[in-house]
Every structure is written in C-alpha cells, then in structure tokens.
Amino acid sequence: MRPPIVPFRQFVLKVASRCDLACDHCYVYEHADTSWRGRPVVMSDETAVRAADRIAEHAAEHRIQTTHVVFHGGEPLLAGIERLRRFARTLRRAVEGVCDLDLRIHTNGVLLSRAFCDMFADEDVKVGVSIDGDRVANDRHRLYANGRSSYDQVIRAITLLRDHYPHLYAGLLCTIDVRNDPIAVYEALVALRPPRVDFLLPHATWDTPPLRPAGRDTAYADWLITVHDRWRADGRPVPVRMFESIILTASGGDSQTESLGLRPSDLVVIETDGSYEQADSLKTSFDGAPATGYDVFRHSLNEAAGHPGFAARQGGLDSLSEECRRCPLVASCGGGLYAHRYRTGSGFANPSVYCADLFRLISHLVAYERRRPATPVHRLPVATVDAMASGSVTSDDVALLRAPQLSRARLAARRAATVVADEESWSILVDAERADRAALDDLLSHPYVRAWAARCAAVDPASLTTPDTGHLAAVAAVAAVRTGLAVKVTVPVVQDFIHLPALGRMRAAGEDRADVEAHDGSFAVRVGGRWHSEDSGLWEPVRLVGGAGIRLLLDDVDPYRDCYGLPVEDRLSAETAAGWDEVVRAALDLLTDDQRAAMRDGLRVLTPLSASATGATGATSRAAYGAIALPLGAGPETAARLLAEHFHRAQLGALLDLLDLAGGDANHERLLCDAYGLLSVAALLGEEERARLTTTVGRISDAPLPAAGHRFAAKLAEAVTRLPLPAGSRPE
Structure with missing residues (x-):
C-alpha cells in the first residue's frame, strides 16, 4: 500500500524564466540544469489560471488553512506590473472561501519601483530581496552581464520598501561567500532593518564541492559562528531563520527552513510552462533533476505529490543515509538540504556536502543555548530579602524586583516570537524598540502580554491555536501605536473581537481576522470593509x-x-x-x-x-x-x-x-x-x-x-x- 501523500502548502510560481542580472553563483542559469532555455520567458495568463485552480482544488481537498505562494524567477519583476497584478487577483479569486493566501515575491530588487510597490500594496504581496551584504560582498557575484554593479539599485529598492512600504518588507536573503568578512556582511544587513535575514549556503554537491579556502573543512561553520556570536551579543536584533531553526529543532520544535530538520517537504515549483517541478535547488545536481513530467494542464497536485522525487523528501529519518541516522544532531540537521547530498553513483543517499560545517555549527549553537543563563543575572541585597521576610514591602523593594521582572518579560516575548515564527510582527517590535525602548518595555511587561508569552513557551508549539499565534501581530500593532510607527498588520478575531493588549477590543462579528493600521500614535481597524477608529461604537477600551x-x-x-x-x-x-x-x-x-x-x-x-x-x-x-x-x-x-x-x-x-x-x-x-x-x-x-x-x-x-x-x-x-x-x- 502506498503511504498517504504529504499535501503541498508552499508553491513557487515561476512567473518569469529570465533574469536581468548575471550572478555567477545562480543555480538556475549557472549550474547543471539547462531546462530554462526551452521554457516561455513569462508565464501566460492561461497557465496562471490553471495553476490557481489546481492550488485551490488541492487546498480544498486537504482542508489547508493557509497556502503560501511565492512569485519567483528568473527575475519575477520582468513579468511586469499588470501581469503580476492579474496573477495575484487570479490566485485570490481561486482560493476565496477555501483558504487564506500568503502571497509573496522574491526579487533581486533592481527593477523595484513605487509603481510596483503600490500594486503590491493593493494586492497584499510581501516583498523579499536578495543581497549578499555590503558593496564588496554583493559585487563579488551580483553583477549585470557587462560587469556593472547592482548594489546601488538594490539598496535603493530596500530603502524604498523599508521607509515607504514597511508592511510589504518581508526580509533579505544572503548567499554566503566565505571570502567575505562575516561581520561586515552582518552589519550591512542589520543596518537595512529587515524583518528577517536568511543566510544560504551556496549550492554545491559532492561532484561540485563548495569553495574551501586553504582547505578549511568547516569554513562555512566558522563564518556563520562569527555572525551568530555577534548576533547574540547584539541581543538578536533581527530574526535569522537558520539560527532560530537550529535553536527550535534542538529543543524539539520544527524547523523554519527546508534545509534543516526532519519535517517533510511540502513545496512544489510551477514553471512558466505549467510544469510541476521539485525544489529549484536540485538544478545544481544534474540536468533535469527537478523534473517530474507532470503539469497543471494534465495532472492534479495530488498526482504530482505522488512522484518518487517528492516522496524521497518526505520520509524523515528513514529517508536519510545510514551515517546521518546515526548522528546525534540529526533532528536539527536533517541531513541538510536535499540537493547538497548528491553524488554520482549514489544519488542523494549521502550526508550533505556541508556535513562537517553543519555538525560544528549546530554543536556550537546547542552548547551556547545550554550555557546561556535563562535570564539576566539580578542580585538582591541580603538586607532587602531579610526585610521582605519580616512582612514589609517598600517602593524601593518593588523597584529592585521590577528590573528582573522586565528582563523575564522581554525574554518571554522573544521565546514566544521564536515559537510563533511571525517574522513580520517581530520586525515591528524590533523597529519599535529602536524608536522608543521604554514604551516597548512597558508593553512587553504588561501582565497579560506576559501571560500570552508564557503560554506560548509552556505548551507544545503544535497545540497552539490561531489566536495564540496571531496574538503576536496584536502585540506588534500596539507597539506601533505606542512608538508612533506606521504599520499595517492582520490579527485574528477571537470570539467576535480583535484584541489589542492594554488598549481594548474591537467588535468584528462574522470575521475571521481584521487589519489593524497604526499611524502617528493612533490606529484604525478594518471590519466589514470599513475602517473604524477608537471613536467607533465597536470599540471597547480598557478603562481606568x-x-x-x-x-x-x-x-x-x-x-x-x-x-x-x-x-x-x-x-x-x-x-x-x-x-x-x-x-x-x-x-x-x-x-x-x-x-x-x-x-x-x-x-x-x-x-x-x-x-x-x-x-x-x-x-x-x-x-x-x-x-x-x-x-x-x-x-x-x-x-x-x-x-x-x-x-x-x-x-x-x-x-x-x-x-x-x-x-x-x-x-x-x-x-x-x-x-x-x-x-x-x-x-x-x-x-x-x-x-x-x-x-x-x-x-x-x-x-x-x-x-x-x-x-x-x-x-x-x-x-x-x-x-x-x-x-x-x-x-x-
């Protein structure tokens, strides 16, 4: 009997199959697979409609609550504003009443403009951008075909997102080159205030191993450890998906990336011609590696999910090599990215070509977590403890107790954010801290914000409800109100209300979620297609x-x-x-x-x-x-x-x-x-x-x-x- 399929929840739509840069580390155009040469330059409307219908059909059959779709390429902006607008609307119409749609686009940024961003704002499309660090690091690979730098255009794009469309800013993706200064790369990325940073190991296999200067077996681990230790010393100013995935999996949670952990892969690529393919990273293995022979016109996604290539990436521990199964760190590593295991003659039945790096990196992060104090060290004078034991509590005693309680509140919020894995909301809290740390501290130490965070940390993440996971967005909205940030977030409706901690609640009967927009210290909530402010009869404030x-x-x-x-x-x-x-x-x-x-x-x-x-x-x-x-x-x-x-x-x-x-x-x-x-x-x-x-x-x-x-x-x-x-x- 065939095992049940693992339904797809993540869809990469290749809306364009060409690029305006000539990055020499690109896995699409510079590695083994050459299938892009025979594909349409852009996806047609007909293909987009069939893809959207297949996605909606799949989501309905498997009762999927949220479907994640990324417009990708090549360079997806080459598809143009109006084509992308049509694709976004086609997808939303198809899944309306079936599931929620998390729609994103990943771009190199050089074509990003206000016109694109206005359209993305209208269609609720989040934007991620690729950049490899400072100018030196970025220009090592990310160049135009004539050798010209793309750095200034990418910085312009990121600045546009960050300063004028912060609710669209989804994060930055950085491919590692160990010849680059890790601290310079880290500082350049953090300075751009991203909601999240993804560090990627450059795609490589045992046949084409990665660059290792001076034969250093763990050059990539050493580079990442340098970044990690600085990131921790800085108080984790932005979420870093690789580091947080290792921390989560080491404590029994799920990875946030397909390159780590044992969670079955639930991603499928739909090419410009409608072909279903496996993950793009397989293009680095051999020509035709991602192909399935299925497409949106003739096959359902269930049929595609039954392809042996997808099944091979869904077997968890049993699908790994014997060496990986014996490894004490396998729950965090998961054998590494599937494509990185390839070797001619044995296929993917090998450890990752980055095995030594992953072992050293994960070991370092696990050891760091174990030796890290659960909270900052706070000491009380013996005389204070003795005086309290006699039954009196003074305002001075309370002042000494409040500082460690604030530390615990901040730590609880950080742990909750890691469990919830809502990078957009966490980025708002990071920006709020920069704008007014005292105001953010006051919010995080609110008793019932702490009670929410304690619940997130105390239970199995799988048992958290949508109200639990969505509450981080509500906390972020209040943080924006208190610090004057301009943001828009979506929060869940719980028993007919959206709840803004320490402020109150807005009646939203009949809705599953509602948009909250903060601006200049005030807010409005969109309910039933209309915006309601604090003066609305639907609003019930916390009283004094x-x-x-x-x-x-x-x-x-x-x-x-x-x-x-x-x-x-x-x-x-x-x-x-x-x-x-x-x-x-x-x-x-x-x-x-x-x-x-x-x-x-x-x-x-x-x-x-x-x-x-x-x-x-x-x-x-x-x-x-x-x-x-x-x-x-x-x-x-x-x-x-x-x-x-x-x-x-x-x-x-x-x-x-x-x-x-x-x-x-x-x-x-x-x-x-x-x-x-x-x-x-x-x-x-x-x-x-x-x-x-x-x-x-x-x-x-x-x-x-x-x-x-x-x-x-x-x-x-x-x-x-x-x-x-x-x-x-x-x-x-």
Missing part, C-alpha cells in the same frame, strides 16, 4: 480605576486575563465599572502611605473575577506580574485587605523567580506565598486566620528548604511572634 495617586487598568477584555485558575468576568457595564471604581478608590484610601507607594510602582492591572467564582478571595499569577484579580461585590474594607494580601503574594512570587527559597518544590512555594500574604494583613486577621498563619509558618519552618529558604522562614516566624494579639482576645 482607582485614586489616591494610583490609576490602574480595569482589564475586563484581554483574552489572556484568564490565567488565575478562576473564572473572570467579561466586559462590565458602564454602571458596574463605575461602581467598581468607587470601591477601588475607597479601598486605596484605607491603605497606608507605604502600601500605596509600593503599589504605585508594582501594580498595573485589576481584573474582576466572575460572580460564579464562589468563595474566591482574589488571585495573582506568576505569569502575570503586576495584575491582581478581585471578586465583584466586595466592599471597600474587603477590597483593601485583598489588595494588600495579594500584592504581597505577588512580590514574593517575584522574589521566588530570583531566589530559590523552596528547593523547587511547588507546594512549599505555595505555603510561603500563603503565609506571606496573611502576614501582610495580620492586623486585620481574626483568631482563626491568625492560627492558620501560625500553622502555615510552622510547616514551612519544618520543611526541607535550602539555606536561603530556612533563613527566610526563620524571619517569617520571628515576624509572626512579634504580632500583637487580635482585638478582643486575651492571653492564656
């Missing part, structure tokens, strides 16, 4: 509550506020919200000046718990530092007590993120937090609660804790013994 110099966000709309293990209330009516504001204002007035000063620095958000959460007395979450959930219906005195108790619990949680007080035992951590919260409101406790506090502290003191934990428990016990007796009680 509180007083006594403390203004807190009343967040009853964020989808990630449900992080307490208790049901939370949905959007409050204006009357209920006003009533809650009065309660919170009165509660804050009942607190001491020191308590209010600490909360002013360490509390940002209040969320109402649902009335169905019977018996709930408030809650905090380690994943949402800076937020407290309070029950609706509490009076000012109860609310004041719960605010104080849960604020202290949250500060101890922040301390536990820095200092191992419980030996990693979750139950001991819970006991510590319970006792610490009760200690903060000891003056308000009755005899029964006071007894519970004493019992809890005793259990902590008897627990097998690390030295720091024993010291903290001893200070807690001392504080409890110094408490005055409850009002109305008498000593025995």
Whole structure:
C-alpha cells in the first residue's frame, strides 16, 4: 500500500524564466540544469489560471488553512506590473472561501519601483530581496552581464520598501561567500532593518564541492559562528531563520527552513510552462533533476505529490543515509538540504556536502543555548530579602524586583516570537524598540502580554491555536501605536473581537481576522470593509480605576486575563465599572502611605473575577506580574485587605523567580506565598486566620528548604511572634 501523500502548502510560481542580472553563483542559469532555455520567458495568463485552480482544488481537498505562494524567477519583476497584478487577483479569486493566501515575491530588487510597490500594496504581496551584504560582498557575484554593479539599485529598492512600504518588507536573503568578512556582511544587513535575514549556503554537491579556502573543512561553520556570536551579543536584533531553526529543532520544535530538520517537504515549483517541478535547488545536481513530467494542464497536485522525487523528501529519518541516522544532531540537521547530498553513483543517499560545517555549527549553537543563563543575572541585597521576610514591602523593594521582572518579560516575548515564527510582527517590535525602548518595555511587561508569552513557551508549539499565534501581530500593532510607527498588520478575531493588549477590543462579528493600521500614535481597524477608529461604537477600551495617586487598568477584555485558575468576568457595564471604581478608590484610601507607594510602582492591572467564582478571595499569577484579580461585590474594607494580601503574594512570587527559597518544590512555594500574604494583613486577621498563619509558618519552618529558604522562614516566624494579639482576645 502506498503511504498517504504529504499535501503541498508552499508553491513557487515561476512567473518569469529570465533574469536581468548575471550572478555567477545562480543555480538556475549557472549550474547543471539547462531546462530554462526551452521554457516561455513569462508565464501566460492561461497557465496562471490553471495553476490557481489546481492550488485551490488541492487546498480544498486537504482542508489547508493557509497556502503560501511565492512569485519567483528568473527575475519575477520582468513579468511586469499588470501581469503580476492579474496573477495575484487570479490566485485570490481561486482560493476565496477555501483558504487564506500568503502571497509573496522574491526579487533581486533592481527593477523595484513605487509603481510596483503600490500594486503590491493593493494586492497584499510581501516583498523579499536578495543581497549578499555590503558593496564588496554583493559585487563579488551580483553583477549585470557587462560587469556593472547592482548594489546601488538594490539598496535603493530596500530603502524604498523599508521607509515607504514597511508592511510589504518581508526580509533579505544572503548567499554566503566565505571570502567575505562575516561581520561586515552582518552589519550591512542589520543596518537595512529587515524583518528577517536568511543566510544560504551556496549550492554545491559532492561532484561540485563548495569553495574551501586553504582547505578549511568547516569554513562555512566558522563564518556563520562569527555572525551568530555577534548576533547574540547584539541581543538578536533581527530574526535569522537558520539560527532560530537550529535553536527550535534542538529543543524539539520544527524547523523554519527546508534545509534543516526532519519535517517533510511540502513545496512544489510551477514553471512558466505549467510544469510541476521539485525544489529549484536540485538544478545544481544534474540536468533535469527537478523534473517530474507532470503539469497543471494534465495532472492534479495530488498526482504530482505522488512522484518518487517528492516522496524521497518526505520520509524523515528513514529517508536519510545510514551515517546521518546515526548522528546525534540529526533532528536539527536533517541531513541538510536535499540537493547538497548528491553524488554520482549514489544519488542523494549521502550526508550533505556541508556535513562537517553543519555538525560544528549546530554543536556550537546547542552548547551556547545550554550555557546561556535563562535570564539576566539580578542580585538582591541580603538586607532587602531579610526585610521582605519580616512582612514589609517598600517602593524601593518593588523597584529592585521590577528590573528582573522586565528582563523575564522581554525574554518571554522573544521565546514566544521564536515559537510563533511571525517574522513580520517581530520586525515591528524590533523597529519599535529602536524608536522608543521604554514604551516597548512597558508593553512587553504588561501582565497579560506576559501571560500570552508564557503560554506560548509552556505548551507544545503544535497545540497552539490561531489566536495564540496571531496574538503576536496584536502585540506588534500596539507597539506601533505606542512608538508612533506606521504599520499595517492582520490579527485574528477571537470570539467576535480583535484584541489589542492594554488598549481594548474591537467588535468584528462574522470575521475571521481584521487589519489593524497604526499611524502617528493612533490606529484604525478594518471590519466589514470599513475602517473604524477608537471613536467607533465597536470599540471597547480598557478603562481606568482607582485614586489616591494610583490609576490602574480595569482589564475586563484581554483574552489572556484568564490565567488565575478562576473564572473572570467579561466586559462590565458602564454602571458596574463605575461602581467598581468607587470601591477601588475607597479601598486605596484605607491603605497606608507605604502600601500605596509600593503599589504605585508594582501594580498595573485589576481584573474582576466572575460572580460564579464562589468563595474566591482574589488571585495573582506568576505569569502575570503586576495584575491582581478581585471578586465583584466586595466592599471597600474587603477590597483593601485583598489588595494588600495579594500584592504581597505577588512580590514574593517575584522574589521566588530570583531566589530559590523552596528547593523547587511547588507546594512549599505555595505555603510561603500563603503565609506571606496573611502576614501582610495580620492586623486585620481574626483568631482563626491568625492560627492558620501560625500553622502555615510552622510547616514551612519544618520543611526541607535550602539555606536561603530556612533563613527566610526563620524571619517569617520571628515576624509572626512579634504580632500583637487580635482585638478582643486575651492571653492564656
């Protein structure tokens, strides 16, 4: 029985089969395959229609949610503006109601103009550009046929995208030449502020091996390691697909590129004459290597997917050579790019010709990840920890805890972005950081942005939902609003709303997703074919509550506020919200000046718990530092007590993120937090609660804790013994 086919999700449409440059490292025109000579110069409208129909048919049969199509060449811009416009519309009409379409074009950039970009903006076509680094690196290969440099034209194209059409800017592709200075190449690429950089190993086989100056067996690994280490030292200013794929696969995730990892290939090329072909990279192997004998006029994509050439790239570990299967790094390497394994006589049943480079590179990155501290090192003075153990938290203590919490928030956001793999949204965050780092930090440390990031990092990436993965775009939109960037992003609709963290939500019933456009610190959302601003009746903003110099966000709309293990209330009516504001204002007035000063620095958000959460007395979450959930219906005195108790619990949680007080035992951590919260409101406790506090502290003191934990428990016990007796009680 034949195994089931792996459906195609990525389609490369060769809209033009000639090029206006004469790059000497081009795999299409300079390597073994010469099939381009007999193909039409451009794809015809008839071929485009048949290709679009085949793609829609395939997506419908396999229930594919998103189809990725890249216009390619040769140089695809040679097809012309109007032809490309027709092709884009043909594709969108074909898949309408079947699947989403992610449409891109990859170009050398020399013909890119405002007219092209205006059309791409109209048709929602993202643009990637090839450039090999600085002028020296780029002009080593990317020249016109007469030897003239293409560098200035490419820089002009990238600048046009970056400065005037940032929502179209998809990234840069750089082919490595180890004779180029790796740092000069890296700095030149980063200076162009791309949403993503792809480094490509030059196509080679065992028959035609890559250039290795002075016989260096790992010249390409050495070059890439130099770039990687500088990239990490710079704080990963742009996503680099090769590096992030290695990091992901080393921790059990999926690769983001076909050149690494064991994920089955799901890519097919459709040539200008409608022929189905395997990946272009095979053109470097031998003449006719990518051919299948199938085409869009006579064959379905299912038939093409059954071709042995595609099947050979979908077998995972079993399809690799014995040497690869024995390798401890095979999950990350995956045997390297299929084309790079070719050798006359044994075909593709070999390790990559870059095997030594890949082994060294992956080993280096894995070792780097293992020795890298999970968060930046932050130390608290012993006197501060001792003072906190006695039950008091000052604004100075909160200031010392906030810095490491911000570091954790930034790290969580970076990890979430790596899992989600939304390069466009991540690039907006990078630009926002450059524009106003403080504003971005404030957003990333919002409690429910952190709760979203924590979810992305905690679960199997395969189990993340579309709302989870799409939320990075919503975060990016808010970052753009806060820093004044001009961007347009698409965000998912979750239960009839699009959610913008810390801002609010817009009703979008009946839609699956909506466009958000940010400009000059404001935003608009396109719903039902119309743009709606913050003044729209569809918009439900996050409101403010509180007083006594403390203004807190009343967040009853964020989808990630449900992080307490208790049901939370949905959007409050204006009357209920006003009533809650009065309660919170009165509660804050009942607190001491020191308590209010600490909360002013360490509390940002209040969320109402649902009335169905019977018996709930408030809650905090380690994943949402800076937020407290309070029950609706509490009076000012109860609310004041719960605010104080849960604020202290949250500060101890922040301390536990820095200092191992419980030996990693979750139950001991819970006991510590319970006792610490009760200690903060000891003056308000009755005899029964006071007894519970004493019992809890005793259990902590008897627990097998690390030295720091024993010291903290001893200070807690001392504080409890110094408490005055409850009002109305008498000593025995």
